[in-house]
Amino acid sequence: MGRRRQSVTIKHVAADAGVSLQTVSRVINNEPNVRPAMKDKVQASIDKLGYVPSIAAQRMSGSRSYxxxxxxxxxxxxxxxxxxxxxxxxxxxxxxxxxxxxxxxxxxxxxxxxxxxxxxxxxxxxxxxxxxxxxxxxxxxxxxxxxxxxxxxxxxxxxxxxxxxxxxxxxxxxxGDELLAAKATDHLIELGHTRIGFIAGPDEYSLAGWRVDGWREAMANAELDCEGLLAKGDFGFESGLDAARDLLGRDNPPTAIIASSDQMTLAALEVARELGLKVPQDLSLVSFDNTPIVRFTTPALTAVDQPxxxxxxxxxxxxxxxxxxxxxxxxxxxxxxxxxxxxxxxxxxxxxx
Missing domain, CATH: 3.40.50.2300 (Response regulator)
Structure with a gap:
């Protein structure tokens, strides 16, 4: 009867290969100065016994925790x-x-x-x-x-x-937060939008500012004004409600909004409904994050997918x-x-x- 896989240890591999524990450890850790023939011999024993290296075995060299x-x-x-x-x-x-x-x-x-x-x-x-x-x-x-x-x-x-x-x-x-915000802005500009609002995240996160920078740069490149089109939230839904109501309640509201999180974009979608605005006919929305929920809204949200x-x-x-x-x-x-x-x-x- 074959040895059960979970009972195989580094000691069994060493005994089967006829080498020291340290040699097996060096092979497991892919360390230099192990002759190819020796490496093949140890690997053959590992494969035969079905050995799965453990953290403890890898740590035998003493220099790494893995x-x-x-x-x-x-x-x-x-x-x-x-x-x-x-x-x-x-x-x-x-x-x-x-x-x-x-x-x-x-x-x-x-x-x-x-x-x-x-x-x-x-x-x-x-x-x-x-x-x-x-x-x-x-x-x-x-x-x-x-x-x-x-x-x-x-x-x-x-x-x-x-x-x-x-x-x-x-x-x-x-x-690439600036590049992604600019890409989202360019997408809306290509669709003919000139009043593109942005709901930023909190100052605590530098990336929130980078996204604003990307939006501003894309707007400037298209010779579009950002005045009165920026609002701030904290990435959360409630803050998104306040920011969207602020933007859409202005005298000359945006026809598109980019929000710096999915939750704030979902909030903007809710505010649009409150105001009787149809998305995307009256208002286009772009989100950051691309979490699973944005695919199941009505309509599904255009979103920046962060890697x-x-x-x-x-x-x-x-x-x-x-x-x-x-x-x-x-x-x-x-x-x-x-x-x-x-x-x-x-x-x-x-x-x-």
Whole structure:
């Protein structure tokens, strides 16, 4: 009767191959200075026994933990989970990060940290001490919190700052927010819209400002005025209601609105209904995020699709490779795309509203 797969250990592989535990560990970890013939011999035993390397086995070399830690904002993440309204930032981050980590023989661990806490250093420090990760993925707004990035730099741990492009320690990464906002604006301009409103996110997030910059630049390139067309929210639905009512209640309201989150765009859709405006005949809407819910609205929302999964995947690759190649000197940019659906159409004729 064959040995059960789950009972096979590194010791069994070493005995079957007739080599030391350290040699098996070097083969598992793909370390240099292992002769090809020896590597083939050990791999043959691994395949024959059905051995699956464990983190403990990989750590035998003592230099790596084979863990990547991803941290996200506690309050916002828990609020999103409790609301159960379709936001999938964490899902997409885990999808890209966990699969890529597994492909490279690593594991990705996810932790929530309160960016506003007076105890953030103790909280994050405790997680680092317990897990001893080889790299850390930091998401907004943590990625621009000097208390957090300073702690990671002091500990000498490679880390990726998603949603940050300022000079400083760590690997800066963005999803091309300015370019995506400009792409959304250009789409509406091509449809004949000249009054294009924008609902921005909170100042706490630099990416919120980058999106406004992209909108302004596209408007300027088309020689269109932005005056009276900007409102602010906090990425949430309620703030989107207030911002949309503000924009659509003005003397010369926009015929199109770009909102910096799906929730705020859903709110704008609700306000349009309140005011008797048809989407997209009277008002075109473009959203950021492209979470699952925007496909099931009436009409389905045109949306900027951010490459969250691809960015997390790339972050894992860069962190693993940082040991050998160092960190890139310039911000890493992964640009998403605009998904056109039913919420955008030709601008209404003059006097049509």
């Amino acid at each position: 863990l990547i830690l991803a941290i996200n904002d506690r309050d916002r993440t828990i609020a999103d989970w409790q609301a159960r309204d379709g936001r999938d930032w964490v899902d997409q981050m885990l999808l890209g990060g966990m699969l890529t980590a597994a492909d490279r023989g690593y594991r990705m661990i996810f932790e929530l940290v309160d960016t506003h806490s007076d105890h953030v250093e103790r909280e994050l420090g405790a997680a680092i001490s317990a897990l001893q990760p080889d790299g850390i993925i930091v998401t907004p707004p943590h990625s621009e919190n000097p208390q957090i990035t300073g702690l990671l730099a002091e500990r000498g741990i490679p880390f990726a700052r998603i949603g940050s492009k300022e000079p400083g320690p760590g690997i800066a990464m963005t999803m 969250i999964s691809a960015t997390a995947s790339r972050a894992v690759e860069l962190l693993i490779d940082a040991r050998k190649n160092g960190s890139p000197s310039e911000p890493e940019v992964l640009e998403g795309e605009l998904i056109v659906r039913g919420s955008t159409a030709r601008a209404p004729a003059a006097g049509g509203r």
